[in-house]
Amino acid sequence: MCDHGHGNGGHGGCASHAQTFDYGGTGMEYHMVNYIDKDKVVVLNESVDGSGVKVFKAWDNRIDRTDYVESDVDPELLFNIPFTGHVKITGITLIGDLDESHPSDLRIFKDREIMSFSDVANAKPDQEMKLKQDDSGQIDYPLIAAKFSNVHHLTLYFPTNFGDDVTRIFYIGLRGDFQHNFREKAVIATYESRPMADDHKAEIPDAAHHHIC
Structure with missing residues (x-):
C-alpha cells in the first residue's frame, strides 16, 4: 500500500511505510557494491570529503566502524551513485x-x-520510506520492482534523523542484479577508434568536467 499523504514537504512517492522485515542475516545478498562506479560517487553535506563513498562496503565488512559518513551543517545527506552498467535494485539496508x-x-x-x-x-521521489534504527544491517527495505529495473544511477536522500544535529551512517547495502553493460559507450568507442577530420570541427564539451559546489 502507498501512503501518499505522508512525508515531509508533502512529497508523494510510494512506501513511506515500505514493508520492512528482519531477515536474521540469511538469505539476502547485498553485492551491488561491486557495480558502483565509486570514482564518480558524489556525496553532498559530508563533514569529511570522500567519507561518504566509504559506507558502500562489502557485506562481510558491514560491522567495521572504522569508516563512516557524518553530515556537516545539518542532518541532511545526499548520495549520487552511478553504476558501471544497467542494474536492477530490489532492496536496501543500512x-x-x-x-x-x-x-x-x-x-x-x-x-x-x-x-x-x-x-x-522540488522533485517527486520514485520511492520514499520511513527508517528504523538499525546497528547491524538486520532490516531490509524492499524497493518497488517495476520502478528500479534497468537503472544506471541512484540518488539516496536522507533529509532527517531521529533528532540529532548530525546524521551518521556506517554502511549502506544494495541488493539486486547486474543486467547489462552500457552498449552505447561501446559503439561510440568503436567509432572514435577511426576518427575523421570533419568529425572534430566542433568539439563536444566533456560532461565529466562538471563541478558541484
Whole structure:
C-alpha cells in the first residue's frame, strides 16, 4: 500500500511505510557494491570529503566502524551513485547508531544524475520510506520492482534523523542484479577508434568536467 499523504514537504512517492522485515542475516545478498562506479560517487553535506563513498562496503565488512559518513551543517545527506552498467535494485539496508543520529527518512530517485539539495526538494521521489534504527544491517527495505529495473544511477536522500544535529551512517547495502553493460559507450568507442577530420570541427564539451559546489 502507498501512503501518499505522508512525508515531509508533502512529497508523494510510494512506501513511506515500505514493508520492512528482519531477515536474521540469511538469505539476502547485498553485492551491488561491486557495480558502483565509486570514482564518480558524489556525496553532498559530508563533514569529511570522500567519507561518504566509504559506507558502500562489502557485506562481510558491514560491522567495521572504522569508516563512516557524518553530515556537516545539518542532518541532511545526499548520495549520487552511478553504476558501471544497467542494474536492477530490489532492496536496501543500512547501519547507523541506535541513537538520534540514525537517519529516519529516505527518498530514492532513479536515473537523475548529480542531483543537488534544491533538485530533491522540488522533485517527486520514485520511492520514499520511513527508517528504523538499525546497528547491524538486520532490516531490509524492499524497493518497488517495476520502478528500479534497468537503472544506471541512484540518488539516496536522507533529509532527517531521529533528532540529532548530525546524521551518521556506517554502511549502506544494495541488493539486486547486474543486467547489462552500457552498449552505447561501446559503439561510440568503436567509432572514435577511426576518427575523421570533419568529425572534430566542433568539439563536444566533456560532461565529466562538471563541478558541484
